[in-house]
Amino acid sequence: MTGPDYDHFCRLVRQRSGLVLTPEKAYLVSSRLAPVARTEGLGTVAQLLAVLRIGASEALVQQAVDVMATHESYFFRDAxxxxxxxxxxxxxxxxxxxxxxxxxxxxxxxxxxxxxxxxxxxxxxxxxxxxxxxxxxxxxxxxxxxxxxxxxxxxxxxxxxxxxxxxxxxxxxxxxxxxxxxxxxxxxxxxxxxxxxxxxxxxxxxxxxxxxxxxxxxxxxxxxxxxxxxxxxxxxxxxxxxxxxxxxxxxxxxxxxxxxxxxxxxxxxxxxxxxxx
Ligand SMILES: C[S@@+](CC[C@H](N)C(=O)[O-])C[C@H]1O[C@@H](n2cnc3c(N)ncnc32)[C@H](O)[C@@H]1O
CATH class of the missing domain: 3.40.50.150 (Vaccinia Virus protein VP39)
Structure with a gap:
């Protein structure tokens, strides 16, 4: 997945969270955004990326940025x-x-x-x-x-x-x-x-x-x-x-x-x- 919509999303995520997405992360972006696209009633992740570029609600932008973060944690991590x-x-x-x-x-x-x-x-x-x-x-x-x-x-x-x-x-x-x-x-x-x-x-x-x-x-x-x-x-x-x-x-x-x-x-x-x- 490449192109202006993908590049725009990478910039959006970086501005809002600091998280750096590179072209090699395209698979991760696709798998994390797929459920968001489904709940929004959009057929594909590409359509979601286009909506995010053209103008999406603040709640949708927030959700899309949020799913790109890794929330892995556990008690007494690394002891x-x-x-x-x-x-x-x-x-x-x-x-x-x-x-x-x-x-x-x-x-x-x-x-x-x-x-x-x-x-x-x-x-x-x-x-x-x-x-x-x-x-x-x-x-x-x-x-x-x-x-x-x-x-x-x-x-x-x-x-x-x-x-x-x-x-x-x-x-x-x-x-x-x-x-x-x-x-x-x-x-x-x-x-x-x-x-x-x-x-x-x-x-x-x-x-x-x-x-x-x-x-x-x-x-x-x-x-x-x-x-x-x-x-x-x-x-x-x-x-x-x-x-x-x-x-x-x-x-x-x-x-x-x-x-x-x-x-x-x-x-x-x-x-x-x-x-x-
Ligand atoms: C991998 S977890 C680490 C959790 C915990 N500190 C640990 O070590 O187990 C990373 C967390 O950083 C948060 N995060 C990412 N970017 C952030 C930012 N710019 N400001 C605040 N939190 C952020 C994510 O939402 C995520 O919950």
Whole structure:
């Protein structure tokens, strides 16, 4: 699938989400847009691409962009970032925030919620060390349908077993006719809201920890740089950033620097705010 309608769609997706579609992704575009074309009563994906080019409703444009995003996620994905959170990130923050007794964590691009709920489990499992603290987990994504699933906190058998130990499943989930519901204790710790990483992070406040995992891989280098610079501006001076295992800042941005020996964990670089100001 090539031609002006396809090229227009690729530009649209890039402008709205940052996701880069190349001619080699034509098969992916076709398979993801086919169900949208069907529900719109259009015979083919080519017809849908033409409608999107000539002028479609905002809702249809939004839906077409949304289906191009990959929402793959699971509980305690890659294990290491959550071990780092519990063992290396939270202990010094707890020591440093004894007066305020507040921690703010942001899961940027949280998809269906497994990441922020995993963070919430880690915080709850810190027990008395965080008793009485104000703990806020902000979980954002550009996709409103996936945020609805995330805030419902309902997972099927496959999803609930993926990454979760039997102990954690029993402790934090209740079986319901439609699946496994996350405990209200975890649910009330997480605030879900739509947010597009292309729109910067001003207005969200300052965070002690930011998870931005498995989304930068889809962007071009300039978009990655802008987002990393913005994430740095949203981090406390002693804050931490956790990226995905396939993501790096090397050759992209010097706003954050890797923590030696802890793959995927980054801290603000000295003087980075002055440079990016
Ligand atoms: C592969 S999931 C990653 C989920 C989770 N962070 C993890 O590692 O399991 C990528 C998510 O990024 C979201 N996304 C893509 N582009 C975005 C953007 N520009 N702003 C915010 N979210 C975006 C998608 O909607 C999708 O839910």
């Amino acid at each position: 290491a970032p959550f071990e780092q959170l519990a063992d290396s990130v939270l202990p010094p923050l707890i020591a440093a925030r004894q007066t305020q007794r507040t921690l703010r964590i942001w899961c940027a691009a949280c998809s269906s919620g497994q990441e922020p709920y995993s963070v919430a489990m880690i915080l709850m499992e810190m027990g008395h060390r965080l008793a009485g603290w104000k703990l806020e987990i902000l979980a954002t994504d550009m996709s409103e349908p996936i945020l609805r699933k995330a805030s419902a906190g309902l997972y099927n058998d496959f999803e609930v077993k993926r990454g979760l130990s039997a102990e954690r499943q029993a402790r934090w989930f209740t079986q319901e006719p439609d699946g496994w519901r996350v405990s209200p204790k975890l649910q009330q710790m997480v605030r879900f809201r739509p947010h597009n990483l292309l729109q910067g992070s001003s207005g969200l406040g300052v965070f002690d920890v930011i998870f931005c995992r498995n989304v930068l891989i889809y962007f071009d280098i300039e978009t990655k740089r802008q987002i990393l610079d913005q994430l740095r501006r949203a981090m406390a001076v002693d804050g931490s950033l956790l990226l995905g295992s396939a993501e790096t800042v090397l050759g992209v941005s010097d706003a954050v620097q890797p923590v030696p020996g802890l793959r995927g964990l980054y801290r603000p670089a000295d003087g980075s705010l002055a440079r990016s100001a």
